[in-house]
Amino acid sequence: MGIFRLLSEKPWTVQASEDAYDGKGATTIPSAMVGLRIFLAIVTVMFLLLTSVYIMRMGLGDWRRLPVPTVLWLNTALLVLSSAGLQWARIGAERGRVDEVRYGLLAGGAFAFAFLVGQLLAWRQLGELGYFAATNPANAFFYLITALHALHLAGGLVAWGRTVIRLRAGLKLDQLRESVDLCTVYWHFLLVVWIALFGLLLVT
């Protein structure tokens, strides 16, 4: 239902349409997915705010570009693979293939861990080159943004871990499909955020 049609309803006269009584809520999407989507919107707002502060702070004169560690390219590839792994699990869950779900989940998680380790490597490389957080705002933003992104991924890994444990406990696919779906959507989202942030680092 469009928001305008909704807001022009006259609740004191109009008989509610039949589907108001079907007890399905506002959408046919599961509640957890609605919650996740709203959460993603919140995280988007947070990163957008950071980006706008980033751009405003860039204009203040003392900005010195920071060399982009090569390992970040590798990390980006790892994150893409991680997302792909989860997508594989998701498709497997739809097709009812437990083995695909298992391998997809494990691959996705492993690549995500590898990505986090890679991010730490990037931090260490920059540190060895003398690019500390306090030396320049560009560095400070780099550490802040990567840390926040990594924290969100780590949070995702908690949900991932829970799904893996439930899979190992022998739960049916029907009971797991939603968890796999949620993880996959979250992973894709974090991939998109990472690509946007990485792009921002590359062009500025």
Add this chain to the structure above:
Amino acid sequence: MAHSPYDEIETVPPAEVAEEELYHPHSFITRWVFCQDAKVIAIQYAITAMAIGLFALVLSWLMRLQLGFPEQFAFIDPPDYLQLITMHGMIMVIYFLTALLLGGFGNYLIPLMLGARDMVFPYINMLSFWFFFLAVLVLMASMFVPGGATGAGWTLYPPQSILAGTPGSEGGIILMLVSLILFIAGITMGGLNYVVTVLQGRARGMTLMRMPLTIWGIFVASILALFAFPALFVAGVMLLFDMLLGTSFFMPSLVSFGQQMDYDGGSPLLFQHLFWFFGHPEVYIVALPAFGIVSELISVHARKNIFGFRMMVWAIVAIGVLSFVVWAHHMYVSGMNPVFGYFFATTTLIIAIPTAIKVYNWVLTLWRGDIHFTVPMLFAIGFIVTFLNGGISGLFLGNVAVAVPLSDTMFVVAHFHMVMGLAPVLVIFGAIYHWYPLITGRMLDDTIGKTHFWITFLGGYAIFLPLHYLGLMGVPRRYFELQVAQMEFIPQSVETLNAFVTVTALVVGAAQFLFFFNLAWSYFKGKPAGQNPWGATTLEWQTPEVPPSHGNWGSERPVVYRWAYDYSVPGVEQDFIPQNLPPDRLAGDMGRDSPEGRGA
């Protein structure tokens, strides 16, 4: 017989939807401590928020003692004073008002008013409270670290908030920021629950436009909270970086105590933008639930449907949207481009339109209503007057040309205490008097309630009206002591008035213990409320048991047939029709044709 628009509606057969799995507590700990029942979480939120709010009230007493009788109280020195104003402001705005209105009322009312058994994510709901509780503990702890709590003012503006010389710049500010970050995590979990429950958890027949305005207010306020708090989160994390890692997000190159600091090139204005991008919607995060609740109280206690229901909903939505584009009106004197100032002045004045619509509609609801001067009604009317007063001084401050000379004076303090202090607190009291019978099954004492109302209402004016005058005289806010001898523009009368305000604040503050006594006494000795003592249509009063038991609805969730404001319907036995009364039973009522209203 009056025509009823519901004549053609048919009674809906019992649900064929599967009942959801409900969380069941197994022990004392899971029932009362780590509980996932929204009603218990609501009480936990409310008690924590009220306890900390009471603490902040005591802080304001100390502050007023200093202002009213300078040099009389040796135990308050200038750093103490700054810590007092900071903690008072921060606690009242965030840990008291936001937590009580969203965490307390949101948790209690959303599932009940929507006909749900619980929130959609009960476990996350529980986590939300415990994050809030932890945030409060950390905040309290910040007063006991070396250097004490932060005294940076509730806006925490850098650079001063993290520099030596400001009280609490050693550890207090760090714990304050950590506490805020915990709070934001908690309120985000809670807000997600409230929004998703409204979208997904409604009973059959409860369309969005049939939701009571209380829920509309809390719903839109939750959305605001979800999208405004990230700005404070980002600002807080960046300020922590500046403080702990020596970055220069907000810190310009500066000399402190004769020492050139390592900071360079940062912009304090960036912080202000982030802070107020959160801070202005925050005003409406508090105000919108209050608007919703007040609409409910007025409609129920004037036995009349709310005037202009759709406009009320639109106004809530419009205010919510507009609240994100007015933030810089808090920054007129920060040195931003004047053209910017006029843009924000315009948006600020535009927001007065939906707000005025709401005030008109409340008044028009009262117009020729069957007004019962119950305690909740008194508080609701008190709110309308107070909010109007505070709103009008807001029009002054929204204009750049007027705001500049009034900035950082007591006029600003008077304005926001009217609009954000007294007004929401009146609603909270009204709401507690209204819903206490539902929560405990007993009525609050009426005489104590009325005494409490008149002292609070008149006393509140005695405190905050004079502050407007002080502000116009040029008395600055946040000053430990006015050196009246050296400030020729300040007349002697200011001192007398300050003493008066202090005495009044002590009395009115102390009178609040009447309320707490009432809460405690009525819990044991109050008159039993019975089912639906106010004759309200909304679902929370239609539960099979009062107070509602775990799962709220017994064996079957209610089905909603109409909106929430069918009061004084002609030809119905009672003068109201509950939202879930099936049409066949309604027809029976109407056949009997006894127009007597049900008095409250």
